[in-house]
Amino acid sequence: MYNxxxxxxxxxxxxxxxxxxxxxxxSDASLAQPSAAGHRTLGELAWHLVTAHGAILGEAGLKFEAPVEEVVPASAAELAESYKKASEAAVSAIKSQWTDATLQESRNMWGMMEFTVPGLIAMFIRHQAHHRGQLTVLMRLAGLKVPGVYGPSQEEWAAMGAGAGQ
Structure with a gap:
């Protein structure tokens, strides 16, 4: 997995x-886009990606600054900037607090399950990808242009002159 x-x-x-x-x-307006009754809005889901840094990587023992508050910023730009800061802080903490030998260790997460360090990094990445996928669906429903992630989005294909079925 990781060496x-x-x-x-x-x-x-x-x-x-x-x-x-x-x-x-x-967009600021899109943050209120609902998914379904009783579920997170687009903004709450996006903010969950920001706070997951501390909730997952912090639980694994890394010490770094990451938002933990539940209140979603009203500004999409502030939300995106918070994600950037949390991501950069997490990577910096990994570089300074873990070594290659750490990859041979395990961590008990939330007092209920044991993960190898590479396994918990993979879980964090999958968690992020899972919610990123949910975000893109809600963004489409909110009328936003969806950026490509692992390949071009429909709009990006169209801009390249490719058919909609790509």
């Missing part, structure tokens, strides 16, 4: 870049 802290941080930085693209495509 070095460099591989971990490169993967985290790549995924953070993709998530940042999605967050920067949000």
């Amino acid at each position: 070095s802290i460099q591989e971990v941080t490169e993967d985290l930085l790549n995924e953070a870049y993709l998530t940042q693209k999605v967050l920067e495509a949000l």
